[in-house]
Amino acid sequence: NAGVTQTPKFQVLKTGQSMTLQCAQDMNHNSMYWYRQDPGMGLRLIYYSASEGTTDKGEVPNGYNVSRLNKREFSLRLESAAPSQTSVYFCASSEAQRNQPQHFGDGTRLSIL
Amino acid sequence: GENVEQHPSTLSVQEGDSAVIKCTYSDSASNYFPWYKQELGKGPQLIIDIRSNVGEKKDQRIAVTLNKTAKHFSLHITETQPEDSAVYFCAANLDGGSQGNLIFGKGTKLSVKP
DSSP, X not given: OOOEXXXXXXXXXXXXXXXXXXXEESSOOSEXXXXXXXXXXXXXXXXXXXXXXXXEEOSOOTTEEEEEOSSSBEEEEESSOOGGGOEEEEEEEESSSSSOOOEEOOOEEEEEX | OOOEEEEOSEEXXXXXXXXXXXXXXXXXXXXXXXXXXXXXXXXXXXXXXXXXXXXXXXXTTEEEEEETTTTEEEEEEOSOOGGGOEEEEEEXXXXXXXXXXXXXXXXXXXXXXX
């Protein structure tokens, strides 16, 4: 059982380049999330999708866009990468948005030079 | 908005001792409190969670206690082992009613010395 799969695992970009981070889950979950993790900052929510067809901003959405492609897949796009977006990005999913355990992927480590 | 504070930021214990990590939250509507363990190079993994209708929950060597009046909850690990070494995160749901997104503490790095 794969759970939540993120690709790529590592990426280096130059300032101004664009990139899409991919996430897929095989648990038939309704809700999906994108977080960033920075040293000493914990996990901060970027965007979430409570159900297929809906997306909403989280705590730190600036500079990002998302697409809920179908029930399984939720992608995160950086249109014009900036050094401040250097971080580890985690995708997560849960059966429903409220009061349900979230299951995380192993992350994408992104460096922007 | 909701704020979750976690203490301590680092914790070092001898193998076999107990470890306690504490979190406080600000939103009195919060009603779901999960704990995650993150090993190096991996994503966070849920280890235990508690809902506001109970005060304590145990799973083998791990227990969580919740004090709704004081708005704090704690993770207790007994008989610690070297494989318990990791970063632990607490979380609380934002606005226990309509939204439910999680707000995470900043993490506690636990080191268990053999």
